[in-house]
Amino acid sequence: MGALLRTWRERRRYSQQELSDRSGVSTRHLSRVETGKARPTPEMLVHLSENLDLPLRERNRLLLAGGYAPRYRDRHLTDASSAAVMDGLRALLDAHRPYPALLLDEYWDIVDANAAVDRLLTGCAPALLEPPVNVVRLALHPDGLAGRIADPAEWGGHLLRQIDHRAERTHDERHHALAAEIAGYLEAVPGGRSGDGDASRCAAAPAGPVLSLDLTLDGTPLRFFSTSATLTTATDAALAGLHLETFLPVDGTTRRWLETPAGEAA
Numbered sequence: 001m002g003a004l005l006r007t008w009r010e011r012r013r014y015s016q017q018e019l020s021d022r023s024g025v026s027t028r029h030l031s032r033v034e035t036g037k038a039r040p041t042p043e044m045l046v047h048l049s050e051n052l053d054l055p056l057r058e059r060n061r062l063l064l065a066g067g068y069a070p071r072y073r074d075r076h077l078t079d080a081s082s083a084a085v086m087d088g089l090r091a092l093l094d095a096h097r098p099y100p101a102l103l104l105d106e107y108w109d110i111v112d113a114n115a116a117v118d119r120l121l122t123g124c125a126p127a128l129l130e131p132p133v134n135v136v137r138l139a140l141h142p143d144g145l146a147g148r149i150a151d152p153a154e155w156g157g158h159l160l161r162q163i164d165h166r167a168e169r170t171h172d173e174r175h176h177a178l179a180a181e182i183a184g185y186l187e188a189v190p191g192g193r194s195g196d197g198d199a200s201r202c203a204a205a206p207a208g209p210v211l212s213l214d215l216t217l218d219g220t221p222l223r224f225f226s227t228s229a230t231l232t233t234a235t236d237a238a239l240a241g242l243h244l245e246t247f248l249p250v251d252g253t254t255r256r257w258l259e260t261p262a263g264e265a266a
Contacts, residue, residue, distance in 0.1 A: 012053070
């Protein structure tokens with residue numbers, strides 16, 4: 001438990017003094033905990049976990065390493081205990097129509113989406129649409145949306161920075177693997193690599209008030225901006241990883257395209 005606590009402190013780049021200042025726990029006691037000379041209460045471990053901003057699963061892991069029962073549930077999203085939350089989130093998806101909205105897990109795999117998303121995915125390779133569908137892979141894979149995005153390097157860089165940020169927070173190998181995969185796609189995109197040969201993580205100067213996703217579908221140039229919402233009060237690890245991604249039109253052309261039924265547009 002002490003070694004695990006020290007590992008997370010070092011991952012957060014905190015000295016013992018800084019963690020002491022943040023948590024109110026003395027450096028002497030922190031040192032004794034990390035070296036195994038003191039056994040903290042479960043309440044103190046939870047308190048330290050919060051100050052280290054540990055994901056809920058890692059808080060459970062720290063408690064188990066200390067000989068205590070986990071504090072946070074980690075049940076499948078189909079569990080009856082989460083039904084009311086999932087129903088509420090799906091109601092938000094439906095309420096966002098005719099604009100696209102997706103419910104994603106912590107790895108950007110689609111948990112659910114509204115019908116407006118289907119129009120955006122027309123023409124993507126069937127293999128990429130086999131569950132679990134990863135929206136980041138779908139956006140930047142050559143057989144996905146990449147060929148229809150006006151500036152895949154810019155949008156890909158935006159997505160890659162999000163993945164890098166989450167990987168830094170969680171130190172989850174799946175996040176690091178996804179970041180490496182997306183960086184590989186960007187290598188093949190003009191402007192997708194920085195001058196030093198590393199995959200570009202640097203944001204270009206903004207061209208407007210928001211970064212937009214610009215793509216062409218059915219011969220129509222479309223522009224979207226996105227918003228993201230998370231369950232900041234989740235006490236279940238699976239629910240804590242969810243985020244709701246909604247897309248809104250930047251201009252009238254996009255709004256009219258979205259508000260015109262697909263069959264009528266055809």
